[in-house]
Amino acid sequence: MVQVLNPAGELVGEPPELSPEALRTMYRWMVLGRTFSDRMVALQRQGRMGTFAPLNGQEAASVGLAAPLQETDWILGSYREYLSYFVKGVPLLAVMETYKGLITDKYPRPARCLPVQVVLAAQIHHAVGVAMGMRYEGEPGVVVAVCGDGATSEGDFNEALNYAAVFKAPVVFVVQNNGWAISTPRRQQTAAETIAARGPAFGMPGHLVDGNDLLAVYRVVSEATARARAGDGPSLVELVTYRLAAHTTADDPTKYRSPEEVQAWEARDPIPRFRSYLQTAGVLTDDDIPRIEADVKAEIQAAVETLEALPPPDPARMFDVVFAQPTPQLQQQRADLLAFLHRTA
Numbered sequence: 108m109v110q111v112l113n114p115a116g117e118l119v120g121e122p123p124e125l126s127p128e129a130l131r132t133m134y135r136w137m138v139l140g141r142t143f144s145d146r147m148v149a150l151q152r153q154g155r156m157g158t159f160a161p162l163n164g165q166e167a168a169s170v171g172l173a174a175p176l177q178e179t180d181w182i183l184g185s186y187r188e189y190l191s192y193f194v195k196g197v198p199l200l201a202v203m204e205t206y207k208g209l210i211t212d213k214y215p216r217p218a219r220c221l222p223v224q225v226v227l228a229a230q231i232h233h234a235v236g237v238a239m240g241m242r243y244e245g246e247p248g249v250v251v252a253v254c255g256d257g258a259t260s261e262g263d264f265n266e267a268l269n270y271a272a273v274f275k276a277p278v279v280f281v282v283q284n285n286g287w288a289i290s291t292p293r294r295q296q297t298a299a300e301t302i303a304a305r306g307p308a309f310g311m312p313g314h315l316v317d318g319n320d321l322l323a324v325y326r327v328v329s330e331a332t333a334r335a336r337a338g339d340g341p342s343l344v345e346l347v348t349y350r351l352a353a354h355t356t357a358d359d360p361t362k363y364r365s366p367e368e369v370q371a372w373e374a375r376d377p378i379p380r381f382r383s384y385l386q387t388a389g390v391l392t393d394d395d396i397p398r399i400e401a402d403v404k405a406e407i408q409a410a411v412e413t414l415e416a417l418p419p420p421d422p423a424r425m426f427d428v429v430f431a432q433p434t435p436q437l438q439q440q441r442a443d444l445l446a447f448l449h450r451t452a
């Protein structure tokens with residue numbers, strides 16, 4: 108398993124070359140991810156947000172897989188990848204709108220992220236499609252396709268990896284192995300020793316990485332994207348991490364896992380690990396820590412205020428964003444809804 112920092116934050120491997128500024132920025136992203144996740148859960152509990160998937164515990168994985176990317180690269184992820192999306196340039200508001208059940212138009216094209224996917228592993232196929240499209244168009248860039256351990260059992264995941272390896276698509280497949288797929292433990296997902304071990308069977312390298320070690324994730328994803336960029340084909344990267352919170356706000360994890368298991372992973376929390384390393388290295392001062400915390404809270408608060416000041420959505424719009432050319436059935440449904448709203452106004 109690739110590791111650069113041990114759980115105590117001590118250097119045990121070769122760190123990637125990063126400036127103090129870049130290290131501080133990545134720390135800030137991790138804190139923002141945790142704070143955002145907690146705030147979204149609180150908003151949901153207050154009836155101000157829809158069902159939400161917290162990412163607590165997966166901040167190193169989420170930041171480390173996105174931070175090495177270039178502007179021309181894409182990330183296609185699931186409902187738990189929003190922190191990677193923020194790093195890539197998607198605004199907080201786009202994700203908040205999505206989880207509130209609104210149709211968002213706030214994904215900036217230069218961020219190169221497709222809207223978060225809920226259908227497990229569907230984004231893995233799309234990622235290979237985007238990568239092949241870029242190759243045909245002669246565009247630079249690689250695609251990072253992200254999913255959970257549960258999604259690796261989908262046919263889509265396996266078909267996409269097979270195709271990508273055969274055609275040397277410029278893709279990096281990243282699996283956030285957070286131990287659980289709702290209540291299904293990782294050991295019931297595959298009889299393979301590791302998910303990474305399945306890479307060579309598809310004809311691509313497989314890397315097993317400590318997903319709670321930001322520097323290890325950064326280094327391995329950098330190497331895998333460099334390989335894809337050079338035309339040498341895809342890689343499979345397994346990030347071993349843990350979902351410290353519930354699957355979603357609709358889940359109660361105490362029904363299927365022990366407090367001891369959770370406590371053992373809390374001791375491997377990625378944020379204190381990285382913070383301790385940065386403090387020892389003199390990159391983060393005692394003043395920086397509360398300043399960053401206050402700063403991310405203010406950024407999130409501003410986004411919440413913008414979200415809650417938005418005018419109510421136009422109900423007809425949901426029919427307009429399905430197809431470029433709406434089908435007759437959709438047009439009929441749209442007309443029926445508008446007539447109903449008019450009658451009952």
Ligand SMILES: Cc1ncc(C[n+]2csc(CCOP(=O)(O)OP(=O)(O)O)c2C)c(N)n1
Nearest residue numbers: 187225226227255256257258285287288289
């Ligand atoms: C095709 C499909 N089947 C089932 C579901 C229901 N479902 C939503 S999340 C989930 C578990 C996914 O686990 P994993 O891939 O490990 O990702 P995690 O939620 O742990 O990040 C399931 C079964 C779905 N969204 N899509």
